[in-house]
Amino acid sequence: MHEYMSVHETSQRWGISERRVHKLCGDGRIHGVIRFGRSWGIPCDALKPEDARKAVSKQLTAIITHKDDAADFLGPDAKLLAQSGSCTVFQLENDTGNGIVTFYDVFPGAQLCYNDLHLSRITGHDDMKAAPGAEILVINHCREGRFECELSGGECGYLGDGDMAVSQMPPPMKNSQYPLAHYHGISIMLDVPAATDSIGHALQSIGAMTLDIKEIKERLLFKRPFLIMRSSEEISHIFSELYHAPDALKESYIRLKLIELLLFLSVAVPDEESSRRYFYKTRVNTIKAMREYMTAHLDKQFTLEELSARWDIPLTAMKNCFKSVFGEPIHTYMREYRMQTASALLRDADESIAEIGAKVGYDSHAQFSMAFKKAFGIPPSEYRKVVVQNQKSASDFDNR
Secondary structure: OOOEEEEHHHHHOOOOOHHHHHHHOOOOOOOOEEOOOOOEEOOOOOOOOHHHHHHHHHEEOOOOOOOOHHHHHOOOOOOEEEEEEOOEEEEEEOOOOEEEEEEEEOOEEEEEEEEEOOOOOOOOOHHHOOOOOOOOEEEEEEEEOOOOOOOOOOOOEEEOOOOOEEEEOOOOOOEEEOOOOOOEEEEEEEHHHHHHHHHHEEEEHHOOOOHHHHHHHHHHHHOOOOOOOOOOHHHHHHHHHHHHHHHHHHHHHHOOOOHHHHHHHHHHHOHHHOOOOEEEEHHHHHHHHHHHHHHHOOOOOOOOOHHHOOOHHHHHHHHHHHHHHOOHHHHHHHHHHHHHHHHHHHOOOOOHHHHHHOOOOOOOHHHHHHHHHHHHHOOOOHHHHHHHHHHHHHHHHHHO
C-alpha cells in the first residue's frame, strides 16, 4: 500500500514551491498521485520530475522575432525566458503570484499561447491596445480556474472550466483578474486581414473552403463586446487535444486545430441564455466580501438564509453570483476551504484534533472526522500520524 505526502511536504522535500507541485500533479507528471478535493496526495517514493522550463531554456536561444508584440500583450509583468523558432516563453511575476506563458506563431497574423498562471491579476493587462487601424480577434479557452472581467457598463463576466470567450482588441473591459489565483488555458490572437490571407492560402493548398474571419468576428460580436460560449462537447473536443499534443508535433498540430476551431466558429450559433451570465460589479464586490467574512470565521456555520439576510441579497441571486465568481456553490466551496485549512493545522499546529475541528466549524469530533475522511480518504488522526512519519523520514533523509 502506498504512503502519501502532502503538497506541502513534497515542496519541502523537493525544494520547489507548492504551486509548482500542484501544477506537476495537475499535468500528470507525477506517477500515482491521488486527488483530495483541491489538493493532492503524492506517493512517498515518487521522484521529482525534471523541470521542463529549465530544459527548454537550455535548448532555446535568446534571439526573438515577436518579443515586443507578446510583451505588449502581457504587460510589464512579462520577462522573456526563452525563444526558438516560432516559440517564445515568458515568465510572469508580480505581488499576486507568478506564471508561464508560451507563445507560438501559428500562421502569419495568428498567434496562440498557453497560459499557466498562479496569480490574481496581470499588471497592465487592462491597458492593452491594438495598433491604429488594426482589427484583432481574440479567443480564450479556460481549461481550469476562473477568469473575471469587468465590462465598460459595470457588468462582470466569468470564464470557467471548459468555457470559451470571443472578444476583440483592445479588450472591451476595464478590469480583469483571476479570483482563484489559478488559471490554465489558451489564448488565440488573430490579425483579421493577415490571418484570413495566410489561412486562406493553407486551405486552398488542400482544396478546402476558405474562411472569412471578418464575418466570424462581426457575427459573433454583433451588438455585443464580449461573447462567452459555455462548455460543450464540441469546444472540449477541439481544445482538449491542443493541451495534449506531443511536443514533436505541437506546431503542426496547433495549425490544424486552429483551422478546426475557425470552421466551428464559422457555423456556431451562440446560445444567448447560456452566454449572457453577467453580474454587476457592486454585487460581485459584495459576494467577495461575504467570502472573506466566512473564511475569517471558519468556527461559525452560516445558513444560506442567514447570509442572504446579512448581506441583503436575494437568495437565488446570491447563489448564482457566488458560483460564477468562485466556480462552486457556497457550501461546497466552504467545505473544501475548511478541509484545506484543517489539513494545514494538522500538519503544522500542536492543537488536538477536537480543537482543530472546532476551529473549522465542527462542534463534535465525530462530525469533523467523518467530513475529513470523506475529503481525504483517511481520518484526521491517521492523516496526522502519516504526516509526522513523513516529516521524520524527510528529516532523516536530509541529515544523511
